[in-house]
Amino acid sequence: xxxxxxxxxxxxxxxxxxxxxxxxxxxxxxxxxxxxxxxxxxxxxxxxxxxxxxxxxxxxxxxxxxxxxxxxxxxxxxxxxxxxxxxxxxxxxxxxxxxxxxxxxxxxxxxxxxxxxxxxxxxxxxxxxxxxxxxxxxxxxxxxxxxxxxxxxxxxxxxxxxxxxxxxxxxxxxxxxxxxxxxxxxxxxxxxxxxxxxxxxxxxxxxxxxxxxxxxxxxxxxxxxxxxxxxxxxxxxxxxxxxxxxxxxxxxxxxxxxxxxxxxxxxxxxxxxxxxxxxxxxxxxxxxxxxxxxxxxxxxxxxxxxxxxxxxxxxxxxxxxxxxxxxxxxxxxxxxxxxxxxxxxxxxxxxxxxxxxxxxxx
Ligand code: CA2
Numbered sequence: 001x002x003x004x005x006x007x008x009x010x011x012x013x014x015x016x017x018x019x020x021x022x023x024x025x026x027x028x029x030x031x032x033x034x035x036x037x038x039x040x041x042x043x044x045x046x047x048x049x050x051x052x053x054x055x056x057x058x059x060x061x062x063x064x065x066x067x068x069x070x071x072x073x074x075x076x077x078x079x080x081x082x083x084x085x086x087x088x089x090x091x092x093x094x095x096x097x098x099x100x101x102x103x104x105x106x107x108x109x110x111x112x113x114x115x116x117x118x119x120x121x122x123x124x125x126x127x128x129x130x131x132x133x134x135x136x137x138x139x140x141x142x143x144x145x146x147x148x149x150x151x152x153x154x155x156x157x158x159x160x161x162x163x164x165x166x167x168x169x170x171x172x173x174x175x176x177x178x179x180x181x182x183x184x185x186x187x188x189x190x191x192x193x194x195x196x197x198x199x200x201x202x203x204x205x206x207x208x209x210x211x212x213x214x215x216x217x218x219x220x221x222x223x224x225x226x227x228x229x230x231x232x233x234x235x236x237x238x239x240x241x242x243x244x245x246x247x248x249x250x251x252x253x254x255x256x257x258x259x260x261x262x263x264x265x266x267x268x269x270x271x272x273x274x275x276x277x278x279x280x281x282x283x284x285x286x287x288x289x290x291x292x293x294x295x296x297x298x299x300x301x302x303x304x305x306x307x308x309x310x311x312x313x314x315x316x317x318x319x320x321x322x323x324x325x326x327x328x329x330x331x332x333x334x335x336x337x338x339x340x341x342x343x344x345x346x347x348x349x350x351x352x353x354x355x356x357x358x359x360x361x362x
Contacts, residue, residue: 001041001042001043001044001067001068001137001138001141002043002044002045002046002065002066002067002068003038003043003044003045003046003066003067003068003069003070003134003137004045004046004047004048004059004062004063004066004068004069004070005031005034005045005046005047005048005070005071005130006047006048006049006050006056006059006060006063006069006070006071006072006073007027007047007048007049007050007071007072007074008049008050008051008056008071008072008073008074008075008076008077008083009050009051009052009073009074009075009076010051010074010075011027011049011072011074012027012049012051013027014026014027014030014099015027015029015030021100022099022100023099023126023127025127027049030127030130031047033127033130033131034047034070034130034131034134035047037130037131037134038134041134041135041138042138043134043137043138045134046066053076053080053082053083056073056076056080056083056086057082057083057086060083060086060087060090061086061090063090063092063094064090064091064092066092067092067093067137067141068092068093068094068095068137068141069087069090069092069093069094069095070094070095070097070130070133070134070137071083071087071094071095071096071097071114071118072096072097072098072099073096073114076114077096077098077102077109077112077113077114078108078109078111078112078113079113080113080114081113083113083114083117084113084114084116084117085117087114087117087118088117093119093137093140093141094117094118094119095118095119095120095121095122095133095136095137096112096114096115096118096120096121096122097121097122097123097129097130097133098121098122098123098124098129099125099126099127099129100123100124101123101124101182102123102124103123103124103181103182103210104124119136119140120133120136120184120186122136122184122186123182124180124181124182125182125183132186132187135186135189135190136186136189139186139189139190139192139193140189142193143161143192143193143196143197144161145159145160145161145204146159146160147159148160148232150205150224150225150228150229151221151224151225151228153208153212153221155206155207155208155209155212155213155221156206156207156208156221156224156225157205157206158185158203158204158205158206158225158229159185159189159192159202159203159204160201160202160203160229161192161193161196161201161202161204162196162201163196163197163198163199163200163201165199166199167199167200167201167236168198168199168200168236168358168361168362169200169201169236169237169238169239169262169357169361170200170201170202170203170229170230170233170236170237170238170239171192171195171200171201171202171203171238171239171240171241171357172202172203172205172225172226172229172238172239172240172241172250173185173188173191173192173195173202173203173204173205173241173242173246174188174205174207174222174240174241174242174243174246174247174249174250174253175187175188175204175205175206175243175246176242176243176244176245176246176247176268176270177209177244177245177246178244178245178282178283178286179209179210179213179214179218179245179286179289179290180209180210180286181209181210181211181212181213182210183209184206185204185205185206187243187343188204188241188243188246188343189204190343190344190345191241191343191345192204194345194350195354195357198354200357200361201233201236203225203229205221205222205225207221207222207225207249208221214289214290214293215290215293215294215295216293216294216295218249219249219252219253219295222249222250222252222253223253223256223257226238226240226253226257226260226261227257230260236361237262237360237361238260238261238262239261239262239263239264239265239357239360239361240253240254240261240263240264240265241264241265241267241353242264242265242266242267242269243267243268243269243342243343244267244268244269244270244316244317244339244342245270245286246269247266247267247268247269247270247271247308248269248270248271248273248299250264250265250266250269251264251266251269251271251299251300251301251306252299254301254302254305254306255299255300255301255302258302258305261302261305262305262360262361263305263306263307263356263357263360263361264301264302264305264306264307265306265307265308265309265353265356265357266301266306266307266308266309266310266322267309267310267342267343267349267353268309268310268311268314268316268317268321268322268339268342269299269308269310269317269321269322270283270287270317270321271298271299271321271322271324271325272297272298272320272321272324273287273290273291273295273296273297273298274287274291274297274298275320275321276317276321277291279318282316283316283317298325299325300326301325301326301329303328303329305360306329306330307329307330307331307332307353307356308322308325308329308330308331308332309322309331309332309334309342309349309352309353310322310323310331310332310333310334311333311334311336311337311338311339311341311342311349312333312334312335312336312337313336313337313338314337314338314339315338315339316338316339317339319333332349332352334348334349337349
C-alpha cells in the first residue's frame with residue numbers, strides 16, 4: 001500500500017510555535033514518525049508540505065496513483081472548496097487529520113469544507129492522529145463494510161463487516177476514548193477486521209460522545225445499536241467487546257440486555273467512575289462529567305457471561321478496574337501490557353479472547 005501524506009499551510013512551523021496547541025514535534029520528526037508507523041504496517045509513505053493552495057491541489061492530483069491520501073489542509077480546511085474538489089476528483093480514499101481539537105477552539109475551526117470529500121476526519125489526537133489515519137486506510141482496504149444508521153443522530157451509525165460464507169456469530173464492538181468526541185470507532189477497526197476474517201459478522205458502532213453524549217446519552221445509544229442489529233440480523237448468537245470507556249458502556253448495556261447476549265468481553269474496561277474521577281489522572285474530568293450527569297459510580301457485570309482482560313501495566317485505566325469489579329467474573333491480567341495493545345489482534349491476549357468467543361458463540 002502506498003500513501004501520500006500532505007500537510008498544508010503553516011505546518012512547516014510545527015514544533016517551533018504554539019507548542020501548547022500543536023505539541024513540540026517538528027515537521028521533520030513527524031514525517032519520520034509517520035514513515036516508521038507506515039513501515040510497521042507495511043505501508044510505503046511519501047510526504048509533501050506546502051503553504052500554497054494551488055500546490056496543495058497539484059499534490060492531490062499526484063496522489064491519483066497512490067492507494068490513500070492523508071491530508072492536514074491547515075487553515076485551508078475552513079476556506080477551500082478547491083481542495084475538497086481535488087480530493088473528490090482523484091477518487092483516492094483520503095483521511096483528513098487535524099492535530100488540535102478543532103471542535104473545541106474558535107467556532108470557525110469546527111467547520112471543514114474538505115471533510116465531505118474524505119472518508120474520515122481525525123482531530124484532537126495530537127500527532128498520533130496520523131498513525132490512526134494510516135491504520136484506518138489499511139483496515140478499510142482489508143474488508144468491505146457498510147456504514148448503517150441505527151438512530152437519528154449523526155453518531156448513531158456503525159460499520160457492518162460480513163464474513164465470506166456463513167457467520168459463526170455476531171460481535172458488537174464498542175470503542176473507548178473516555179467518552180470524548182475526538183475518539184471514534186476507527187480504534188476498534190483492526191479487531192473488527194480480524195474477527196470478520198475469522199467468520200464473525202462484526203458491528204463496530206459509533207455513539208454520541210462529549211457534549212452530545214454524556215449520561216445516559218452514550219449508554220442509550222449503545223443499547224439502541226445492539227437492539228438495532230439484533231432486529232436487522234436475527235439469528236446469530238451475539239457477543240459484545242468493549243475497550244476502555246467502551247468496556248464501561250458494554251458492561252452497562254449487557255446488564256440491560258442480558259437475555260440477548262452470550263458473552264461480554266471487557267478489554268481494559270473502566271468499571272469505577274468514582275475511582276477514576278478521584279484519581280486526578282487522565283480521564284478523571286471525563287468520569288466526573290458522567291457522574292455529574294447521573295451515571296452510576298460503578299458498573300455491574302452479568303455473572304457467567306462476562307470476562308475481563310486487562311494489561312498489568314495499563315497506564316490509562318489501572319488494572320484494579322478489572323480485578324476489583326466483582327467476585328466470580330474471570331479476569332485475565334496480561335503481564336507487561338499497557339492500554340492500547342489491547343486493540344492489536346497480534347498481541348498475546350487475543351487468542352484467549354478468540355477462544356472465549358468460540359466457546360460462547362458455538
Ligand atoms: O489542528 C490542526 O492540525 C490544524 O489543521 C492546524 C492548522 C489550523 O489552521 C487548523 O485550524 C487546525 C494550522 C495552524 C497553524 O500551524 C502551526 C503549526 C505549528 C506551530 C504554529 C502554527
